[in-house]
Amino acid sequence: MQTLNVDLGDRSYPIFIGANILSNQQLLAPYIKGKQVMIVTNETVAPLYLEALKSGLKGFKVDEVILPDGEQYKNADSIDMIYSALLSKRHNRTTTLIALGGGVVGDMCGFAAATYQRGVEFIQVPTTLLSQVDSSVGGKTGINHPLGKNMIGAFHQPNVVLADTETLTTLPERELSAGIAEVIKYGLIRDPEFLSWIEADMPKLLACDQAALSKAIYDSCRNKAEIVALDEKESGCRALLNLGHTFGHAIEAHQGYGNWLHGEAVGAGMMMATLMSEKLGWLSSEEVGRVSQLIESAKLPVAGPADMSKEDFIHFMSLDKKNLDHRIRLVLLKGIGNAVITSDYPMSAFEDTLVAG
Ligand SMILES: NC(=O)c1ccc[n+]([C@@H]2O[C@H](COP(=O)([O-])OP(=O)(O)OC[C@H]3O[C@@H](n4cnc5c(N)ncnc54)[C@H](O)[C@@H]3O)[C@@H](O)[C@H]2O)c1
Numbered sequence: 607m608q609t610l611n612v613d614l615g616d617r618s619y620p621i622f623i624g625a626n627i628l629s630n631q632q633l634l635a636p637y638i639k640g641k642q643v644m645i646v647t648n649e650t651v652a653p654l655y656l657e658a659l660k661s662g663l664k665g666f667k668v669d670e671v672i673l674p675d676g677e678q679y680k681n682a683d684s685i686d687m688i689y690s691a692l693l694s695k696r697h698n699r700t701t702t703l704i705a706l707g708g709g710v711v712g713d714m715c716g717f718a719a720a721t722y723q724r725g726v727e728f729i730q731v732p733t734t735l736l737s738q739v740d741s742s743v744g745g746k747t748g749i750n751h752p753l754g755k756n757m758i759g760a761f762h763q764p765n766v767v768l769a770d771t772e773t774l775t776t777l778p779e780r781e782l783s784a785g786i787a788e789v790i791k792y793g794l795i796r797d798p799e800f801l802s803w804i805e806a807d808m809p810k811l812l813a814c815d816q817a818a819l820s821k822a823i824y825d826s827c828r829n830k831a832e833i834v835a836l837d838e839k840e841s842g843c844r845a846l847l848n849l850g851h852t853f854g855h856a857i858e859a860h861q862g863y864g865n866w867l868h869g870e871a872v873g874a875g876m877m878m879a880t881l882m883s884e885k886l887g888w889l890s891s892e893e894v895g896r897v898s899q900l901i902e903s904a905k906l907p908v909a910g911p912a913d914m915s916k917e918d919f920i921h922f923m924s925l926d927k928k929n930l931d932h933r934i935r936l937v938l939l940k941g942i943g944n945a946v947i948t949s950d951y952p953m954s955a956f957e958d959t960l961v962a963g
């Protein structure tokens with residue numbers, strides 16, 4: 607088992623990465639302050655891992671709420687299901703929520719924890735590659751709105767993250783690829799050495815090789831933990847973790863949540879950010895080719911939906927949370943491993959990218 611720490615002073619917490627750890631009472635119990643526990647999971651994950659998790663919670667009063675499965679259910683109705691379960695089972699402020707699932711479950715569980723009785727504690731037990739490399743770390747929680755992705759939420763850090771790599775053995779291939787999008791992102795924004803490793807070991811990642819996945823998870827979480835420690839609430843460098851997301855969130859919202867997986871939209875979005883960086887003279891055509899080859903090798907899309915117009919992109923991107931002064935702020939690449947956030951670019955370069963996207 608590997609351990610990382612997210613350094614946030616008296617709110618610091620560990621990330622444990624290893625096989626068959628989600629039923630380990632020694633890892634869970636120290637991060638549950640009271641006697642009550644509410645497990646938040648969904649219809650797909652519950653039959654796979656709920657009983658294993660409960661076996662590591664002996665002596666606690668454990669309840670569970672099983673949500674419908676899908677990005678389209680990352681909404682207020684699902685949050686209300688969690689609140690109703692907590693209230694009907696008389697959970698008080700000493701309760702601890704446990705998110706058992708991917709990023710959708712984790713974001714909603716975290717938001718319910720941030721808001722139930724003005725805030726209770728929670729634990730992340732991520733079970734997709736994407737949630738193990740990204741969503742379970744850093745405290746971004748929330749739900750979608752029809753007008754935009756993740757538009758309602760809160761920053762609320764977990765007490766601990768248990769990334770059980772054994773759970774990835776049941777993950778569909780399409781979901782594995784979606785998680786690799788966020789892994790590639792760390793290499794592109796700040797870690798060129800990691801990017802070279804991803805390129806070389808892509809076949810192992812796609813084959814669900816445990817050693818390769820463990821390294822990808824560790825190095826992704828290391829990158830994310832470093833950024834979160836520097837800029838927890840995204841007033842600066844944390845925005846770089848949004849590479850590809852301004853385009854990608856527009857794709858998800860336009861296509862209807864759940865049609866494009868988040869990681870697929872991010873893959874297409876990172877390609878669009880790369881192409882725009884080339885138009886600004888910041889990337890060479892060889893570098894663009896390298897990024898395209900890498901995203902494609904992960905079985906991810908390298909372009910947006912054919913039925914999405916320039917106006918569709920602008921409609922959703924103009925609502926993005928990073929925007930200031932009515933200018934769309936984009937994370938672009940001034941080189942491989944060198945991301946910047948800017949709204950200072952020629953509109954022609956932006957619009958040409960949207961048309962090509
Ligand atoms: N908070 C953050 O920092 C952050 C970061 C990245 C992404 N996100 C959010 O995360 C979401 C995407 O997360 P995701 O990619 O994990 O999607 P997801 O949560 O929808 O999970 C993907 C699918 O895999 C299923 N599943 C989960 N674990 C499984 C397992 N072990 N075996 C088999 N099936 C399993 C799920 O039920 C679902 O059908 C998006 O809403 C995105 O906005 C948040």
Ligand SMILES: O=C(O)C(=O)C[C@@H](O)[C@H](O)[C@H](O)COP(=O)(O)O
Nearest residue numbers: 740744746755756844847848851927
């Ligand atoms: O943790 C962050 O910060 C990220 O940007 C990680 C992203 O991969 C993730 O999709 C996040 O939810 C997007 O943030 P948002 O603020 O644009 O919703």
Ligand SMILES: [Zn+2]
Nearest residue numbers: 788851868872
């Ligand atoms: Zn993301």
